[in-house]
Amino acid sequence: MTYLAAFPPVSARRLLEQMEQGRLSLSGGLASTEPVHGGFELVTEDGSRQFVEYLIDGRGVGYGVDELKRDLLTGPLMEQGLINPHPHGGLQIDRMTYEAIGKTGEVTRNFHILGDLTKGEFLATTDVGRCVAHSVRLADAIAR
Numbered sequence: 001m002t003y004l005a006a007f008p009p010v011s012a013r014r015l016l017e018q019m020e021q022g023r024l025s026l027s028g029g030l031a032s033t034e035p036v037h038g039g040f041e042l043v044t045e046d047g048s049r050q051f052v053e054y055l056i057d058g059r060g061v062g063y064g065v066d067e068l069k070r071d072l073l074t075g076p077l078m079e080q081g082l083i084n085p086h087p088h089g090g091l092q093i094d095r096m097t098y099e100a101i102g103k104t105g106e107v108t109r110n111f112h113i114l115g116d117l118t119k120g121e122f123l124a125t126t127d128v129g130r131c132v133a134h135s136v137r138l139a140d141a142i143a144r
C-alpha cells in the first residue's frame with residue numbers, strides 16, 4: 001500500500017509490533033454498538049458481546065445514501081436536489097469540473113466536490129495523494 005498511497009510503513013510496523021506483543025487484536029463481524037454504564041458493548045454477528053471503555057469510530061466519511069441523508073451538510077442539499085448520490089457511493093459529479101450533478105441530472109454550477117465523496121466517480125479516492133491530485137485538477141478547472 002505504501003507504493004499506492006501515502007500509507008507509511010512506520011505505522012504498519014508499529015501495528016505489527018503491538019499485535020505481536022498481544023496489545024492489539026483484530027476482530028470482524030461487528031453488528032452493533034450499544035452504550036452501557038461506563039463504556040460500550042460491541043455485539044458481533046454471532047451474538048457475542050465485548051465491553052470496551054472507549055470506542056473510536058475510525059471508518060471515515062460514509063459513502064452510502066443513508067449516511068449522506070443523515071449528515072447535516074449533505075442531507076439538506078440532497079433534499080433540495082442540488083446533489084445526488086452516485087450508485088457506486090458518494091455523490092455524482094462532472095468529472096471534468098468536479099461540480100455536483102443534481103437530482104434532475106443538471107450540473108450545479110460552482111458547487112465543487114472533492115475527496116472521498118467522489119469515490120463513486122473515481123473509485124480509488126481513499127488516500128490523501130489522490131485527493132491532492134484531484135484538488136490540483138479542480139484548481140485548474142476553476143482557473144480556466
Ligand SMILES: Cc1cc2nc3c(=O)[nH]c(=O)nc-3n(C[C@H](O)[C@H](O)[C@H](O)COP(=O)(O)OP(=O)(O)OC[C@H]3O[C@@H](n4cnc5c(N)ncnc54)[C@H](O)[C@@H]3O)c2cc1C
Binds near residue numbers: 006128
Ligand atoms: C482509518 C483511516 C486511515 C487512513 N489512513 C490513510 C493513510 O495512512 N494515508 C492516506 O493517504 N490516506 C489514509 N486514509 C484516507 C484519507 O484519510 C482520506 O482519503 C482523506 O482524509 C479524505 O479527505 P476528505 O477531505 O475527502 O475527507 P475527510 O478528511 O474525511 O474530511 C471531511 C471533513 O468534513 C467534515 N464534515 C463532515 N460533515 C460536516 C458538516 N456537516 N459540517 C462541517 N464539516 C463536516 C468532517 O468532520 C471532516 O473533517 C485513511 C482513512 C481512514 C478512515
